[in-house]
Amino acid sequence: AQSVTQLGSHVSVSEGALVLLRCNYSSSVPPYLFWYVQYPNQGLQLLLKYTTGATLVKGINGFEAEFKKSETSFHLTKPSAHMSDAAEYFCAVSANYGGSQGNLIFGKGTKLSVKP
Amino acid sequence: EPEVTQTPSHQVTQMGQEVILRCVPISNHLYFYWYRQILGQKVEFLVSFYNNEISEKSEIFDDQFSVERPDGSNFTLKIRSTKLEDSAMYFCASSTRLVNEQFFGPGTRLTVL
Numbered sequence: 001a002q003s004v005t006q007l008g009s010h011v012s013v014s015e016g017a018l019v020l021l022r023c024n025y026s027s028s029v030p031p032y033l034f035w036y037v038q039y040p041n042q043g044l045q046l047l048l049k050y051t052t053g054a055t056l057v058k059g060i061n062g063f064e065a066e067f068k069k070s071e072t073s074f075h076l077t078k079p080s081a082h083m084s085d086a087a088e089y090f091c092a093v094s095a096n097y098g099g100s101q102g103n104l105i106f107g108k109g110t111k112l113s114v115k116p
Numbered sequence: 117e118p119e120v121t122q123t124p125s126h127q128v129t130q131m132g133q134e135v136i137l138r139c140v141p142i143s144n145h146l147y148f149y150w151y152r153q154i155l156g157q158k159v160e161f162l163v164s165f166y167n168n169e170i171s172e173k174s175e176i177f178d179d180q181f182s183v184e185r186p187d188g189s190n191f192t193l194k195i196r197s198t199k200l201e202d203s204a205m206y207f208c209a210s211s212t213r214l215v216n217e218q219f220f221g222p223g224t225r226l227t228v229l
Contacts, residue, residue, distance in 0.1 A: 036220070043120070043207060044159070044220040090159060102147060102211065103172055104218060106159040 002027045002093050006107035014115045019063075019078040021110045023091030026072065032094040033074040034104065035065055039087045047089070050074065061085070086114045118142045120221035122208050128227045129198055137193045137224045139208030148191045149209040149218060150183065152176070159207065165191065198228045 007022040025031055032051050036044040048059025055067040061084075065076045074091060088111045092104040121140045129135050141148050150162040164171040165183055182194045191210075195202055205225050209218040 034217075041222070043122075043222040044209075046217050046219075049217060092159075102216070102218075103149065103161040103164050103174075104151075104159075105161065106151075108158050
């Protein structure tokens with residue numbers, strides 16, 4: 001069975017500071033990994049995804065994440081936080097095998113606050 | 117930019133009543149999903165749908181739930197007899213192909229009284 005753990009339900013950073021949101025996954029098969037962002041009263045928007053190939057993936061709004069198989073991690077980073085980054089962030093995993101129907105398994109989410 | 121739309125944005129119903137949540141996926145997408153998020157909890161997979169039939173469903177998706185694609189554009193989730201614990205935000209999503217980026221709608225907040 002697959003699962004996702006996001007450490008920290010709430011992270012607070014100052015504007016301009018590094019953003020680090022942690023995600024660890026459990027999967028018995030090679031995973032596909034995703035980060036989604038949810039702004040208030042909106043749906044989930046894809047930030048970035050890892051399927052195969054380069055383990056460092058870049059997404060929208062200056063975010064990036066690195067797939068580390070040995071650590072079963074897919075942490076999300078951004079060098080310099082902006083006020084507009086304040087939102088809730090969800091890490092998700094999908095099974096990468098022929099029998100999968102593509103459903104996403106989500107973590108509990110991390111709410112990011114950005115202080116001026 | 118194409119987007120997934122959902123109606124209504126908020127539905128209030130009495131326990132035991134039937135509700136239908138509606139979604140219009142992105143037009144060239146082939147795979148459709150419903151997820152729900154109970155307040156303060158994880159987003160949970162309910163069901164996936166492809167080629168006019170259910171592909172996969174979770175244990176949450178019991179006999180009280182059903183999905184349908186009644187025409188070429190709508191994708192609906194029906195809850196036959198709502199319970200208090202069905203109160204949640206329900207998200208519809210669609211994708212062009214299996215295990216690809218899923219595009220999510222803004223959600224329908226269902227409140228069961």
